Amino acid sequence: MGAGRTELARIIAGADRSSTGRVLVESRRVPPNSPRHAIRAGIGFLPEDRKRDGLVLTLSVGENIGLPNLTRWSRGGIVARGAEREEAERWVSELHIKTPHVAERVVRLSGGTQQKVVLARWLAARAKLLVMDEPTRGIDVGAKAEIYELMNQLTDRGAGILMISSDLPEVLGMSDRIYVMRGGRIEAELDARGATEERVLQVALGLAS
Amino acid sequence: MSGWVRWFRGAGRRFGTVAGLMVLCAILWTLTPHFLTVGNALNVMEQTSINAIVAVGMTYVIISGGIDLSVGSLLAFSGIVLAEGLKAGWGTPLAIAAALFVGAVTGVANGAGIAFGRLPPFIMTLGMMSVARGAALLVTDGRPVSGFSPGFRSLATGQALGVPSPIIFTLAMYAGAHLVLSRTRFGRYVYGIGGNEEATRLSGVAVRFHKTMVYGVSGLASAVAALLLTARLNTAQPIAGINYELDAIAATVIGGTSLSGGEGSLGGTLVGALTMGVLRNGLNLLGVSSFLQQLVIGVVIIGAVLTDALFKEKRP
Numbered sequence: 001m002g003a004g005r006t007e008l009a010r011i012i013a014g015a016d017r018s019s020t021g022r023v024l025v026e027s028r029r030v031p032p033n034s035p036r037h038a039i040r041a042g043i044g045f046l047p048e049d050r051k052r053d054g055l056v057l058t059l060s061v062g063e064n065i066g067l068p069n070l071t072r073w074s075r076g077g078i079v080a081r082g083a084e085r086e087e088a089e090r091w092v093s094e095l096h097i098k099t100p101h102v103a104e105r106v107v108r109l110s111g112g113t114q115q116k117v118v119l120a121r122w123l124a125a126r127a128k129l130l131v132m133d134e135p136t137r138g139i140d141v142g143a144k145a146e147i148y149e150l151m152n153q154l155t156d157r158g159a160g161i162l163m164i165s166s167d168l169p170e171v172l173g174m175s176d177r178i179y180v181m182r183g184g185r186i187e188a189e190l191d192a193r194g195a196t197e198e199r200v201l202q203v204a205l206g207l208a209s
Numbered sequence: 210m211s212g213w214v215r216w217f218r219g220a221g222r223r224f225g226t227v228a229g230l231m232v233l234c235a236i237l238w239t240l241t242p243h244f245l246t247v248g249n250a251l252n253v254m255e256q257t258s259i260n261a262i263v264a265v266g267m268t269y270v271i272i273s274g275g276i277d278l279s280v281g282s283l284l285a286f287s288g289i290v291l292a293e294g295l296k297a298g299w300g301t302p303l304a305i306a307a308a309l310f311v312g313a314v315t316g317v318a319n320g321a322g323i324a325f326g327r328l329p330p331f332i333m334t335l336g337m338m339s340v341a342r343g344a345a346l347l348v349t350d351g352r353p354v355s356g357f358s359p360g361f362r363s364l365a366t367g368q369a370l371g372v373p374s375p376i377i378f379t380l381a382m383y384a385g386a387h388l389v390l391s392r393t394r395f396g397r398y399v400y401g402i403g404g405n406e407e408a409t410r411l412s413g414v415a416v417r418f419h420k421t422m423v424y425g426v427s428g429l430a431s432a433v434a435a436l437l438l439t440a441r442l443n444t445a446q447p448i449a450g451i452n453y454e455l456d457a458i459a460a461t462v463i464g465g466t467s468l469s470g471g472e473g474s475l476g477g478t479l480v481g482a483l484t485m486g487v488l489r490n491g492l493n494l495l496g497v498s499s500f501l502q503q504l505v506i507g508v509v510i511i512g513a514v515l516t517d518a519l520f521k522e523k524r525p
């Protein structure tokens with residue numbers, strides 16, 4: 001949309017370099033431009049284009065969940081396949097991921113199910129902050145509701161979620177605080193309780209400040 | 210896709226290579242009585258061992274989404290290092306270690322150019338193909354180095370329980386390399402990088418480091434092949450290994466490894482290398498001219514890639 005939202009998300013996740021600014025998690029600085037350090041700091045990233053930036057389609061559900069977690073699920077460089085399988089199965093059942101088994105290749109799953117696999121990966125990594133870029137785009141209504149439900153469970157358990165969305169009802173319905181971006185800047189911070197679609201649109205379009 | 214079509218495609222992917230090899234063997238068996246003898250079978254496997262070992266590295270590289278055109282030159286260069294070391298009286302273990310080290314380091318240089326210098330694998334390894342060949346020719350002044358101790362030559366001429374040592378070497382290499390690819394974090398990352406490099410990077414994997422190592426594995430495999438070739442021929446040639454990259458790529462692709470990366474197995478590559486070896490051997494037994502052989506082998510390679518494309522599920 002040109003507002004700089006995806007760019008901001010990618011910088012927080014360590015995917016890209018920023019010219020200025022710092023990322024802090026729990027008051028500790030996260031080294032920039034390094035997905036590995038972002039993950040270590042507890043940041044999980046659900047990219048806008050999950051097929052391009054999120055999943056390795058040729059790998060299985062379990063292997064995709066394992067990808068950022070293998071350092072913990074291996075010993076001396078050798079993957080602890082039993083532990084990996086157990087963890088993957090646990091998250092598959094916890095998130096109700098519709099797959100015949102964890103060895104199924106993610107390329108065969110639906111969009112919503114694939115999104116849940118990305119989410120499972122970060123839950124397994126014990127992420128404290130989830131950066132979700134358009135998490136429900138291209139996902140059917142049923143799976144959307146499930147993802148909202150999961151997001152609520154996560155925040156109830158103390159995780160933070162930074163959601164980027166163009167879907168105004170979704171923004172108003174899910175958020176506690178809303179930041180409106182325009183031309184690469186945050187134009188306004190709104191309390192979700194008092195916010196309306198008109199108000200958000202006005203700020204986004206530059207009709208009011 | 211209806212159920213049986215899906216089953217057929219899955220089965221085709223899994224058993225196509227083995228079935229192809231078996232059909233080929235059956236045809237050759239009917240055409241020539243010399244084909245199916247223990248002596249000839251061992252002969253084929255021994256002949257195949259060099260290509261099979263080079264193809265181990267090629268499989269790693271292709272699964273990671275790259276290509277290595279420098280394997281033949283690296284083989285020649287490590288072979289020359291080995292031969293010069295043996296001639297200079299370093300002793301067999303040290304000369305072997307030096308050759309393996311040089312192969313691995315040259316491979317790592319390939320990988321560093323690709324991963325950190327962001328050069329396309331095709332260009333980097335094409336350049337290295339010329340660099341390593343030039344180095345081999347320069348060191349030897351273009352002449353072969355020959356005449357080694359029987360102890361060293363037994364690497365290739367020895368046998369255990371009637372099985373020639375190149376076959377034992379090859380099987381050990383495949384067993385080890387397969388375990389690394391299927392059981393270790395490194396192996397998993399190789400598949401991840403080939404399947405989707407960006408997603409793997411965003412999962413916190415040190416993509417550039419692991420990519421570099423993949424080419425190191427390929428260089429090391431070429432050096433191991435150089436040991437066997439040098440021991441078998443009792444000579445190291447600076448012009449050894451020409452066109453070996455084609456044979457290794459062919460073995461890998463016939464074995465079902467996808468040239469687009471992310472998929473493949475060493476078991477498949479071994480079958481692919483054997484298929485190439487059986488084909489060469491059969492054509493020789495049938496008295497087919499070497500010119501026609503080249504043509505036939507090219508057609509088989511193209512056919513294998515086409516079949517792979519047909520059996521493959523569409524990727525979005």
